[in-house]
Structures are given as structure tokens and as C-alpha cells.
Amino acid sequence: MTVLILTSEEDVTADMVVVHLNASGVPVVRLDPADLTGGVSLSGEYVHGSFRGHLSAGGRLVSIGGLRSVWVRRPGTPAGRAAQPSAWLTEEASQALYGMLRGSDARWMNHPDAARRARHKPWQLRLAQRRGLPVPATLITTFPRAAREFAERYPDLVVKPVSGAHPQDPPRAVPTSRVAPDADFSAVAFGPTLLQRRIAKRADIRLTAVGDRLLAARKAASPDADADEVDVRFAAPGLPWQPVDVPPRTAEAVRAYLRDAELAYGAFDFVEDADGTWWFLECNQSGQFGFVEVETGQPIARTIAEWLALPATGEEGTAHLNGRNSAVS
């Protein structure tokens, strides 16, 4: 049974995981959908009530029925590097490749549907609330009056994008910023705005979840930190990331979140307040983990390799995402 990794050629993080898979003798096929229909070929036959499918990449042929897991890392646009690329060819190649893989019994990290759903921040906030994770008071609105009333109730606010990264090429992260006390909210009418109560933080927490394994790291706020630097991605380098235990109730809530979200991998961002409470900010289903592994020495790549190496579900279930991620529950 083979592990299929969908990613670009230059992906050092995937390299780290492949090293572990190779060391344990698990067959791996790695390909970039952008190389359809050049270096990557596919074929699937539906005859007499059954399906037989194959992928070929770098001269290796793998049976779709023989996949134990699929890691959707950083795949390129299907057929994006074809001799004559076009929107039509991309659509055909995407439907053919993912349409066949979706019919397989392999486990996914992460399933494309679960990944897509998990990117919706309003949905994340609701799910976190329902699973008992503390969520800072948040408003998403196009009503200037609603924004003004919210700012009266919660005078210390940050603003951030609803959708994450700006869709330019390459995508640009939009930093979270503090809202000035006398802010004019009339521009809210021109685009949905996410306002959130600022948590006076003692530390940032990154919790990396791989199946049911939780690896958390903590980065204490620098004692002389500028309170306006709310976004850890853009803050001056301070204290290092260090491994930290996950409080049992948080662990339980995080596992319930992942189960409902049908995710096998998630990078959770929390902030820790003065009382030690971890406040949920977001869960990035494709969040980077290399920097945490390097600073903390936590074996994230090895844990991912172990998850990918588990046997396929072998279920005849087809549609339910659940079936894919049984190792999560």
C-alpha cells in the first residue's frame, strides 16, 4: 500500500516527511498535478461494476486501489505546466485526477472538501464555540452601526481579514492590527470586516494536531513587547517556541473540533491570557509546521509520516468524509 503525496517539487517540508516514510520502508509516490499531462499520466476503467485506476509519475505506476493515504500538501494547479495550458484543460485534468482519487478508499490528509470548508473563519469560530473552546468576542459585519456598537462594548479591538491571505500571486498575509479608539467604521459598508476583542496575551500557542496526536508549543510574549504588535507572524523575533503540555479540557475540545471538521491535520493558533486561558484564534488546515519543529525539536514530520503510513480504511464507504479520517476519532 502506497502513500501518495500531492505537492510541488520544491517542498522541503514534504521532503522531511518522505525521509521518515523511506526510513520505515513505506512506498511513496510524490507528484504535482501541475505535471498532468506531461510527467504525470492517469487512467481509470469502470467495467462490470468495478473500478481499476492507475497513476504514473516519474516512470512509476501506482494503482489507485493500492493507495493507503493521500497527503494534499501544496499541489499545483492541475495541468498548469502542460505544453498548452488552458482553463478547460485544467478543469478536465482536475476532475479526472481528483474525481478518481475521491472514489478511492485511501485516508486523506486533508480531504479536499474538509479542507475547503475548514478555511471559512466564520465557520471555524462557530465550531470552536460549540466544542467549548474560548473564542474572543468577534463581529463580522457590513453594518457600520453594528461595528460602532460593538466597539462601544469592546473598546480594545483588533481587525483582521475574514478570509486569511490576500489572493495575489504570491499570496500576501494581511496582518492583524489594533483598531484605534476613535476609528471611523463607515467603510465597513464596502466590505465585510472582522473585529475581535484583543486578548492581552502572555504567550502565543501553536498546537499542531496530527490525527489524535497533539503537539503544542508556546512562545512567551517578550516583556518589552509593543502592545500594538498583535500578529505573531510580523512581530520582532522574541523568545523561542518551547514545547508545552495541552490542558486536558483543551485537548478534548480540539479533538472534538477535528472530528467534526473531518480534518486529519490542523495547526491551531491560540493566545494565552494572564489567567492561563487559551483563546482560540484559528485553525489552519494547511498550516506550516517546519519552524515549530526546528525550534522545539517536536517530531511533527515523523508523526505525519506515521499517520500517512497507517493502513487504508478498506471500507466500501464512498461519500462520507468520516470514513477517511477514522484515525482521528
Next chain:
Amino acid sequence: MTVLILTSEEDVTADMVVVHLNASGVPVVRLDPADLTGGVSLSGEYVHGSFRGHLSAGGRLVSIGGLRSVWVRRPGTPAGRAAQPSAWLTEEASQALYGMLRGSDARWMNHPDAARRARHKPWQLRLAQRRGLPVPATLITTFPRAAREFAERYPDLVVKPVSGAHPQDPPRAVPTSRVAPDADFSAVAFGPTLLQRRIAKRADIRLTAVGDRLLAARKAASPDADADEVDVRFAAPGLPWQPVDVPPRTAEAVRAYLRDAELAYGAFDFVEDADGTWWFLECNQSGQFGFVEVETGQPIARTIAEWLALPATGEEGTAHLNGRNSAVS
């Protein structure tokens, strides 16, 4: 409890359904996401572990918690008609609108994730096979040799796109065509090609499924039909569509297909062969039904209105699509 319809302004099919909902006194809000942030506004607040959200359109305000169902008919691109449209604004508006709606307990026709998955033809074929619907022998390949071998086994073939409609503006349907016996398959290497055994058909069947209600119509092949005209969408107008009973085993398989696909609505295309067998061609989760209703008098719009008018699930379940479509099972 309100029915929310997401569609464009000029949608006669939606009008038909709204007439029935109005007649039965069910509140309806209809809006086009393209009108964010002009005629359509939204606001959602996450405070103290709960969510309160609202949509406003045409001067009407509706609570997201008060939605019984969402009909995703033909929604425009979010914020597509904003004063200053941009990819960024569309992404923000899409995440805000669908992110909030995804967290609601409303039933969906169809849920965006289920709809997206259901568009994959290779996945459709596999699911139809698994649920016991006869599927004509099919090959999807980029290997010319595989295509040649398939054509030797099944000399009477049709070719059709993997993905459905050509993504130009407006989208163009690519007709299904017969493959000439001496076809050269070398171009298969440049793009995935779908080859399917041609069924010598006695009739086309359109089965419209609304929840667990199945409404089938049959259009007998014209006795002087040209065998090369395999695509009913492009054939000369022949005999009319007429209501037909669904064979019990087909009904059972179709209901299992919809349950696995987590679809509340699906338009199935079959062809009936000389033995009376219905061969599965595809299930279009957004297929038109107006022409069938007009020719057969089958009450499809009313059946959709009745499904939309059912109470919300009321479950606290968040992630599982299942919960949305409980009326299907």
C-alpha cells in the same frame, strides 16, 4: 422559519418555486450574493459562546438562526456587482456569507460541499456502480494505448468531456459524440479523455429527485433517429417527455446514491436499452427541471417548495453534511 434562496434576479425557475412557497405562507428571502455589499448586507456576532447572525436584502432582515432551509439555485459571484469589485472583496464576501450560513442548522439544497463533490464525473460513476446502478463500460485516460485497447474491446464508443461544460462565458456544453471506428487516439496524451460504450437506446430517461421523491420522465427515441445523434440536448426535437414509473430497484439505488452523495436534489440522466434497462449516464446536482415540468406536468417546482418548507433539522451538529439532508434518508 424562513427559506433562503440564493440566486440571480432573472431566474424563472426560482420564480416557479417561490409562487408555491408564497401560496403556502412560508416566509422567503431571496438574494443574490453578487449584491453584497450593495443591496445585501450581513452581520454576525460571536459572543459568550453563541452566534447571532443576520442578513438583510431588499429592506428585509432575516436571522440566520431562523432559517429552515437554503436553496443554492444560481447564485452570482459574491460581491460581483459591488461598486469596486475585486478578487479580494469576492473572497472576503464569500467567506463571510457562506462561512456564516455553513454554521447554521438550516437544511441545504444542495450543500456547497456536496454540490462540489457531486460534479466529479469519475466519482459519480464509482458511486453509481457501488449503489448498483448499471454503468456503461467507461475509460478515462491520458494513455493512448489504454484508449486503443478499450476501443478494441468496445468498438462502438462515444467520447465526452470529463468535466461537463466548457468554462467559457457563458459556459458551453460540449456534445457527446460517437467515435469513428478508425479513430487515432494519440491526442489522448494531451488531455484526459472519457470514452464510454454507446448504449443503443430506446429512450432517454430524466429522473428528478427531490429529497426522497422521485419524478421520472421518458422520451422515446424517434424511430428514424440518426444513430450518430447520441446527445439528447442537441438532437432534433422528437417525441415528447412523458411521465414514467421508476422500477423499484432503480428507485432504491437512486435513493442510496443521493444519501451517500448527501444531495437533496439531483437530476439523473439514464438511457433505456432494448431490454428496458436504465443505464446511468450522470447525476447533475443543479440540473434544470423546467422543461420536464412543462412537458410532463409533473409537479417538480411544488415538490421542491415542499422540501424547502420542511422544518430545520434543529440539530446542534455542525460539521456533518448528513445532518442537513435528513429528509433524504
